[in-house]
Amino acid sequence: MTKTTPPVARYRGRFAPSPTGPLHLGSLTTALASYLDAMHHQGDWLLRLEDIDPPREVEGAALGILDCLAAHGLESSHTTIWQHNNWDRYRAVCHKLLNTGHAFYCQCPRRQQDSLGRCISDCKQRDLAAHGNNLRVTLPTTNLDFVDRVNGAITA
Ligand SMILES: [Zn+2]
Numbered sequence: 001m002t003k004t005t006p007p008v009a010r011y012r013g014r015f016a017p018s019p020t021g022p023l024h025l026g027s028l029t030t031a032l033a034s035y036l037d038a039m040h041h042q043g044d045w046l047l048r049l050e051d052i053d054p055p056r057e058v059e060g061a062a063l064g065i066l067d068c069l070a071a072h073g074l075e076s077s078h079t080t081i082w083q084h085n086n087w088d089r090y091r092a093v094c095h096k097l098l099n100t101g102h103a104f105y106c107q108c109p110r111r112q113q114d115s116l117g118r119c120i121s122d123c124k125q126r127d128l129a130a131h132g133n134n135l136r137v138t139l140p141t142t143n144l145d146f147v148d149r150v151n152g153a154i155t156a
Contacts, residue, residue: 011043015074018050019062028072035074044077052083052090094135105133116156 015031017023023031038045047069049062066080097103106123114120119136144156 011038011041012046013038013041013043014046014048015069016048016050017065018053018056019058019065020053020056021058021061023065023068028068031069031074032072038077045074046078046081047076048081048083050083052087097137098135101138103135103137104128105130106136107133 013034015034017027017031035045047066049065051057051062062082069075094103104124105128106119106121107128108119108121108123110117112120118139123133123136124138144154146154148154
C-alpha cells in the first residue's frame with residue numbers, strides 16, 4: 001500500500017480593516033508587516049473588508065482603504081473578501097451556537113467586562129433578547145493554552 005503525504009497548507013496572511021475612516025499610518029504598517037510575512041513564507045496575502053458594522057462605517061472609506069493599499073503596492077493575492085456578503089452564513093452560525101448552548105446574549109458594555117473581556121453579570125442565565133445586546137460565545141471553564149508566535153505560550 002502506498003502512503004500519501006498530507007497536503008501542506010499554504011501560508012495565508014491577511015489584513016482586515018474596518019471601513020470606519022481613512023487608513024492611518026499604524027494600520028498601513030500592520031498591513032505591510034502581514035504582507036511581508038506572507039511573502040516571506042511564499043504564501044498568499046488576503047484582504048478582507050470588515051464592513052459589517054454600518055453605524056460605524058464611513059461612506060467611501062472602504063474604497064479609499066483599497067486605493068491606499070494599492071498605491072503602496074499591497075494588493076490581495078485573491079479577490080477581496082467583503083464581509084457583508086457573508087451575513088447569511090454568520091446568522092446561521094450564530095443561531096446554531098445559540099441553539100446548542102455555545103453562545104448567549106450579553107448586555108455588559110466593554111468597560112464592565114473583566115480583564116479577559118468576559119461577562120460579569122451572569123447574562124447567560126437571564127435569557128436576554130437579541131436586540132441591543134451582544135452575542136458572546138461560551139468559553140470553557142478550563143484554561144485555554146496556545147502558543148503565540150510573538151508572545152510565546154499563553155494561558156488564559
Ligand atoms: Zn453580560
